Amino acid sequence: MRQWISARCLRLLLSLTAASMVLAACGFHLREPVALPFSSIYIGLPVTSPLGAELKRQIRATSPAQISDAQQSAQVVLEVLSEKRDKQILSLNSQGRVREYKLIYEFSFRVRTPDGKELMDTVNIQLSRTLTFNEAQVRAKEAEEALLFRDMQNDLVQQVLRRLSVLKPEA
Secondary structure (H helix, E strand, O other), X not given: OHHHHHHHHHHHHHHHHHHHHHHHHOOOOOOOOOOOOOOXXXXXXXXXXXXXXXXXXXXXXXXXXXXXXXXXXXXXXXXXXXXXXXXXXXXXXXXXXXXXXXXXXXXXXXXXXXXXXXXXXXXXXXXXXXXXXXXXXXXXXXXXXXXXXXXXXXXXXXXXXXXXXXXXXXO
16 A cells, blocks of 8 residues: 555656646746836826726836836836727627627827837737627626726736837937
């Protein structure tokens, strides 16, 4: 009985070691915080914007860069050109009722210095998700829609931060 337990533990240890080696060999590693190459940024989104709040929260959490309240006191200015959420019908069932929606989140911005020199051309990001719809579960599908838009917003914030991390601002 004792040999069976030790053999079983040995097999478990070997399989865990093999699994960790496979993960290490495939290049898996946790995403590191984004290092922003500037000391301060002004974000041109309203204070009440959920996207602006999430972007500021991520910058504060992952970077020593300060968020400025005025454009002139910042090293770089993130100028938002457009932010749009949309919902389109993707497919209908045989009775002509909606079966699927396509949720779209579009965001357009550019980065410049306070004196107007453009550091990054206009960037357009479009994200989409598919939402199945069921008339019997309207409230649940509304909650799922809100969750999908929140997920797209988080994805958008990560994409904006990655693009900001490659900037080359003036000294």
